[in-house]
Amino acid sequence: MSRVRWGWVAVVAVPTLFIGYFFIYPLLRILSLGLSELSVGSSGLEARLLRVGWFTLWQATVSTILTFLFAAPLTWAVSTYEFRGRRLALAMATVPFVLPTVVVGTAFVALGWSESIGAIFAAHVFFNVAVVVRTVSTLWSRIDPKLVEAARVLGASGGQVFRKVTLPLLRPALAAAASIVFLFTFTSFGVVLILGGFRYATLEVEIYRQAVTLFDLPLAASLAVIQLIGVTAALYWYSRYQERTAVSWTLDSGANRRRPKGPARAGVLVAVLGTLGLLAVPLGVLVSRSFSGDFYAALLSDDRVVGNPISAVGNSLAFALVAMVLATFVGVIAATVITARSGGLSRWFDLTLMLPLGTSAVTIGFGFIIALDWPVDLRGSAWLVPIAHALVAVPFVVRSTVPTLRSVSPETREAAAVLGASPFRVWRHVDLPIVSRAALVGAGFAFVISLGEFGATSFVARPSSATIPTMIFRLLSRPGATSFGMAMAMSVVLAALTAGVILAIDRARFGDLGSF
Amino acid sequence: MRHIRTLGALTVALTMFCTACGGEEPAEQTEAPETLKLLAHDSFAGGVDEATFAAFTEETGIAVEVLAGGDAGTLVNQAVLSKDNPIADVLFGIDDTFLSRALEEEVFRTHESKHIDTVPDDLHDPGNRVTPIDYGDVCFNYDKAWFEDSRMVVPGDLDDLVADRYAQLVTVEHPATSSPGLAFMLATIDLFGEDEWLDWWETMRDAGINVVPDWDTAYYADFTRYGGDSPIVMSYASSPPAEVFFAEEPPDEAPTGVIEAGCFRQVEYAGVLTGTSYPKSAGQLVDFMLSQDFQEGIPLTWFVFPANQDAALPPVFVDHTTIPANPTRMSAVVIAENRDRWIDEWISVMES
Numbered sequence: 001m002s003r004v005r006w007g008w009v010a011v012v013a014v015p016t017l018f019i020g021y022f023f024i025y026p027l028l029r030i031l032s033l034g035l036s037e038l039s040v041g042s043s044g045l046e047a048r049l050l051r052v053g054w055f056t057l058w059q060a061t062v063s064t065i066l067t068f069l070f071a072a073p074l075t076w077a078v079s080t081y082e083f084r085g086r087r088l089a090l091a092m093a094t095v096p097f098v099l100p101t102v103v104v105g106t107a108f109v110a111l112g113w114s115e116s117i118g119a120i121f122a123a124h125v126f127f128n129v130a131v132v133v134r135t136v137s138t139l140w141s142r143i144d145p146k147l148v149e150a151a152r153v154l155g156a157s158g159g160q161v162f163r164k165v166t167l168p169l170l171r172p173a174l175a176a177a178a179s180i181v182f183l184f185t186f187t188s189f190g191v192v193l194i195l196g197g198f199r200y201a202t203l204e205v206e207i208y209r210q211a212v213t214l215f216d217l218p219l220a221a222s223l224a225v226i227q228l229i230g231v232t233a234a235l236y237w238y239s240r241y242q243e244r245t246a247v248s249w250t251l252d253s254g255a256n257r258r259r260p261k262g263p264a265r266a267g268v269l270v271a272v273l274g275t276l277g278l279l280a281v282p283l284g285v286l287v288s289r290s291f292s293g294d295f296y297a298a299l300l301s302d303d304r305v306v307g308n309p310i311s312a313v314g315n316s317l318a319f320a321l322v323a324m325v326l327a328t329f330v331g332v333i334a335a336t337v338i339t340a341r342s343g344g345l346s347r348w349f350d351l352t353l354m355l356p357l358g359t360s361a362v363t364i365g366f367g368f369i370i371a372l373d374w375p376v377d378l379r380g381s382a383w384l385v386p387i388a389h390a391l392v393a394v395p396f397v398v399r400s401t402v403p404t405l406r407s408v409s410p411e412t413r414e415a416a417a418v419l420g421a422s423p424f425r426v427w428r429h430v431d432l433p434i435v436s437r438a439a440l441v442g443a444g445f446a447f448v449i450s451l452g453e454f455g456a457t458s459f460v461a462r463p464s465s466a467t468i469p470t471m472i473f474r475l476l477s478r479p480g481a482t483s484f485g486m487a488m489a490m491s492v493v494l495a496a497l498t499a500g501v502i503l504a505i506d507r508a509r510f511g512d513l514g515s516f
Numbered sequence: 517m518r519h520i521r522t523l524g525a526l527t528v529a530l531t532m533f534c535t536a537c538g539g540e541e542p543a544e545q546t547e548a549p550e551t552l553k554l555l556a557h558d559s560f561a562g563g564v565d566e567a568t569f570a571a572f573t574e575e576t577g578i579a580v581e582v583l584a585g586g587d588a589g590t591l592v593n594q595a596v597l598s599k600d601n602p603i604a605d606v607l608f609g610i611d612d613t614f615l616s617r618a619l620e621e622e623v624f625r626t627h628e629s630k631h632i633d634t635v636p637d638d639l640h641d642p643g644n645r646v647t648p649i650d651y652g653d654v655c656f657n658y659d660k661a662w663f664e665d666s667r668m669v670v671p672g673d674l675d676d677l678v679a680d681r682y683a684q685l686v687t688v689e690h691p692a693t694s695s696p697g698l699a700f701m702l703a704t705i706d707l708f709g710e711d712e713w714l715d716w717w718e719t720m721r722d723a724g725i726n727v728v729p730d731w732d733t734a735y736y737a738d739f740t741r742y743g744g745d746s747p748i749v750m751s752y753a754s755s756p757p758a759e760v761f762f763a764e765e766p767p768d769e770a771p772t773g774v775i776e777a778g779c780f781r782q783v784e785y786a787g788v789l790t791g792t793s794y795p796k797s798a799g800q801l802v803d804f805m806l807s808q809d810f811q812e813g814i815p816l817t818w819f820v821f822p823a824n825q826d827a828a829l830p831p832v833f834v835d836h837t838t839i840p841a842n843p844t845r846m847s848a849v850v851i852a853e854n855r856d857r858w859i860d861e862w863i864s865v866m867e868s
Contacts (some may be wrong), residue, residue: 024856033597102732109737109744193693193729194737212589214856215617293764305817306562365590369597378585379603380553386844459590461603464561464582476560476732478819479755479772482763484736 002476007424015334015353016464018394031368034221053226056186056202059117063124063185064178070125070278071132072076073271077142081259081268090133091502094444095495096279097130098452098471099286100188102476103491108195119195124185126282129275131184131445132177133425138441139403145256172242172403179238179401183231183358195374203227207360215441224363229357233490242402243342247273283495290492295485299493302514303461306474309490314467316451317318319467320501323389323450328443329391331397332435336427338398339405348431355397355454364391365459370373380461382472388457397442397451431499449496468494521584545796551579552794552801555604557591558584563817572804573713578797588695593625595789604789605798608649608805611782613698616852619645627799632808634824638845639783645800646785649845650811652820654699654752654782655842656686656775659740662747671748673777674707678716681721687731687738687746692859693729699780700750702851706844707778714865719864740771753779754819759834762815774838781843 074093076507077085096104105114143166151161189204201209203223211220260268290296299309331428338350358366370389372378378387408431416426448454453469466474468490475487556564561584569580578821583592583604590613595607599621610618618624623771624645632640639648663670677686689697705713709797725747728734735751738744756770763771786805788798811827814820821829 030597102730105733106737109733114737188546194733209692212587212593213698214859216856238781279595307565366593366597367604369594373601377601379598380555380581458586461555461583461594462847464556464564464584466562470558470562470584473732474559476736477559478762479735479751479758480845482762482764483758484742485764487736 008325008386011333012337015330015337015349015394018330018390019353022372022391023359023364024352025373026364027359029371030363030367031221031224034217035225037218043454049223049226052201052203052206053230055200056204056227057230059120059124059184059192060182060188060201060204062179063121063188066121067128067181067185068174068178070275071129071136074129074275075136075140076131077268077271079137080257081097081260081264083268083272085272086124086257086267087503087506088499089276090137090506091278091499093133093279094130094448094502095145095283096126097128097496097499098448098494099491100128100452100472100494101194103286103472103487104282105190105194105316108283110285111282114195117196117200120188120191120200122192123195124188127191128181131180134441134445135180135400136170136173138400138438139407140170141257142437143169143256146205172406175238175242176399176403179235179354180357180395182234183354186231186234187227187358187360189361196433203230204360208362211366220362224360225250227358227360231355232351233351235260235358236347237355239347239350242406243347244451286488286491286495288296288489289487293367293481293485295482295489298482298486300490304485305478307466308469308473309486312471312490313493315465316467316469316497319386319389320447320450322386323393324446326386326450327390327393327397327446328439331394331442331446332401332439334394335398335401335435336431338402350398350402354395357395361456362459363454364388368456368460382463382465384460385449385457385462385467388455388460389453390446392447393442393449393454396445397439400442400445401435401438404435408434440505440508444502447501447505451494451498451501468497524622545794548576548578548797549605549794550580550645552606552732552797553581553583553604554606554608554801555583555585555591555594555789556607557588558586559607560818561585568813569804571630572801572807573727575698575804576797576800577578578801580801585609587761592618596621599623599791602789604795605792606786606801607789608784608786610785610787611695612846612848613644613695613702613782613855615641615785615848615850618787619643619848620852623707623790625790625792625795625798627788627795629799629803629806631674631803631808631824634806634826636823636825638828640821641848642787644754646787646799647806648783648823649805650814650818650820650823651781651783652749653779653840654696654703655753655779655838655840655843656748656777657751657755657772658775659747660689660769660771660773662740666747669777670773674704674716678719678723680723682722682748683725686720686748687728687744688750689731690727691862694731695749695782696731696752697713697727698855699782700860701858702846703778703780703844705858706780708845714861717862727866748775752817752819753838753840754833756838757833758819760836761832768831770836770853774840776838779840779843781845783823 027483073087078090082323104126108119108123113122147165148161151165156164186202186204187204189208191198192202192205194197203226207220207223207227210216211225302308334349334353338346369379369386372384378384412430413426420430451468453467472487472490475483475490525534535608561582564582573579585594588609588611591607591609595605595618598796608622624674626644627645627647629647632644635648639651641648658670671682677683688700691701693697703718708716727739728738731751734749738746739749753774756772756774759772760766786802788795788802792798806824808824810828811822811824814822815833816830
């Protein structure tokens with residue numbers, strides 16, 4: 001018995017230490033430093049904070065709703081039907097997710113979509129469609145078709161089946177996707193700055209302004225606390241909802257997609273081509289600009305000002321691989337811990353793991369600077385880059401695996417245990433086969449999050465060797481037609497690489513765990 | 517209760533730990549390190565390759581590891597936050613707009629470079645806490661082709677710009693999020709005086725001046741040369757030679773020009789960080805960065821001017837650069853005292 005307990009302690013320790021040392025500890029250090037110098041007062045500030053806080057909240061809510069509406073047709077098509085180009089469509093929809101904001105910003109401005117709240121919403125939808133499509137379709141495609149058939153036999157119409165059967169079963173995945181999109185748009189920075197035309201500021205923008213340009217660390221810290229409170233409240237609501245609505249039912253280990261017939265064919269065609277067509281408008285601007293000169297050839301040679309583009313691709317892939325392995329390892333263990341116990345502790349654990357997604361990059365980055373010199377000085381080390389990426393990626397792995405794990409009926413596990421299987425064997429033969437497909441989706445996100453350089457990496461000192469996004473930033477910070485063209489070409493390379501990686505991951509088969 | 521006591525003990529332990537690591541007096545350096553760390557902003561770090569510090573390593577036996585620390589503001593914050601246990605030995609890339617903050621926090625050690633006499637007096641830091649390495653002028657750039665096609669006259673000074681038909685052709689960066697944006701705001705304060713500068717901005721606002729968050733957006737999204745609507749954008753005096761150097765087919769004449777009015781001179785400094793264990797070697801590295809060889813590589817790598825006046829300029833720079841006659845220079849002290857208030861005043865006019 002005691003052997004089992006120690007094993008469990010070790011399992012719990014992995015995600016706890018990771019989140020504790022790389023997130024909680026730096027966060028507490030930087031916030032306590034900022035708040036210790038805080039002097040309360042200064043009238044007019046409260047009114048401004050209230051305004052910024054309110055805008056942050058409502059734009060994130062509206063952005064999340066719009067993203068769902070936009071993503072719905074494509075999600076439906078790729079979840080319920082098998083058709084040629086399905087995987088490609090999924091990969092294409094993931095591309096916007098990784099593109100640097102400034103690159104998309106120039107495309108939006110070129111299209112005349114700027115300086116309005118509409119442009120902010122359009123960009124938020126553009127970036128986050130992938131989150132909804134990928135998170136929801138994983139679960140949707142594996143709903144037992146017998147449930148749907150049974151409902152049809154009992155006389156339910158197509159619409160009724162969707163409302164009464166499919167939608168309730170999808171709720172955990174819908175809530176998971178909503179929480180991630182909400183956090184991403186709640187902490188939106190570049191989109192709001194570039195496309196909002198200064199009438200709009202989120203808490204994230206305000207924290208950056210106060211901390212980096214005005215050196216008002218105390219005010220920045222109090223803003224960060226407000227941001228954390230908002231994020232925690234949203235996450236708390238979400239996890240309660242998640243627990244209330246999770247239904248156990250037998251998931252099929254394979255996907256239940258069928259070939260579209262009759263009117264469904266037209267529906268799938270319109271859904272896929274319509275969605276991808278709209279996403280392709282800003283992407284088209286990038287591609288056409290990247291081909292307006294010999295810019296791809298220029299990427300093959302060493303550039304004396306920004307370094308070697310090929311080695312930047314290598315660096316990006318190496319960082320992404322480390323971040324993916326780290327995030328998947330920590331994330332799957334964390335999801336196991338979260339679903340093994342129910343109740344308050346597990347809920348708070350889940351919530352804490354999600355927090356990095358909703359914490360400002362400035363706060364985490366500066367926290368690293370003051371906290372991570374002990375016990376070994378990690379500051380300036382190359383390891384900090386994939387670690388910062390993994391911090392943002394772990395929630396994706398957790399969110400894509402928890403709904404699936406929760407849907408494993410306890411009876412299955414108990415049956416295995418009664419038959420004498422150790423907890424590890426139960427996990428290996430019951431949970432793992434079911435969770436691995438979902439974990440793969442999370443791993444894919446982890447990889448592309450790292451490729452796109454999400455998180456605190458722009459605020460931590462790091463080795464000067466470039467990655468694809470840092471090279472794009474460097475090219476865009478010097479004048480000249482080839483600089484701009486090369487930046488566009490590099491963005492297209494990033495897009496192609498993302499699509500390729502997602503295609504490869506979606507095709508992956510894992511030994512005896514079966515194909516998905 | 518027990519939790520609180522544990523937390524208290526932990527805090528005490530942490531505090532003791534940190535007093536132990538940060539409280540030592542900086543001792544004089546006895547031996548040379550194998551590697552020195554140089555913390556620099558991203559645009560400098562991007563231009564560094566194996567050859568950049570090869571001569572220094574050959575001369576002293578010390579390797580140089582360059583760390584990229586984000587933009588200039590982030591860089592200074594990192595230096596201040598890690599003062600007790602610095603990330604690096606030398607910092608490069610701080611300018612006058614951020615200098616006072618770093619000097620107040622005493623993040624730099626005094627170092628008088630052996631090459632300091634090659635630098636014009638007005639670029640010096642009087643206390644030698646930082647050493648000037650390069651300078652550049654923030655100036656309006658205009659699209660020559662656009663002005664030829666539209667048969668309009670290129671505006672000569674800032675008063676010309678307030679005319680309705682010009683103001684809406686202009687894009688500038690926001691002073692709170694962009695370093696050229698802040699520089700230009702300071703130039704208008706210098707030119708119009710504290711009493712009248714906001715009037716100029718108010719007129720420009722009503723006439724439709726375009727404000728964007730950063731240089732990338734101004735230049736690559738809003739400049740007519742790259743498909744935008746503004747033929748006049750706030751950029752650098754060294755942007756035209758870069759347009760020639762980074763053209764697909766180098767033209768005889770730069771496609772963009774510089775408006776000499778409203779320019780602001782930015783000086784970038786390097787400094788030895790207070791907490792370094794190797795102050796002497798760190799000083800040698802600063803000296804190396806001001807040496808003629810290193811300085812002559814500056815223009816075509818980072819597109820700014822060398823501070824060392826003995827350094828020769830490359831021909832593409834000489835041919836296509838306009839050096840403004842009277843750029844604004846403002847001391848770090850004046851900037852530090854007024855910056856936040858000025859930005860607030862600017863915001864209250866421009867974002868209302």
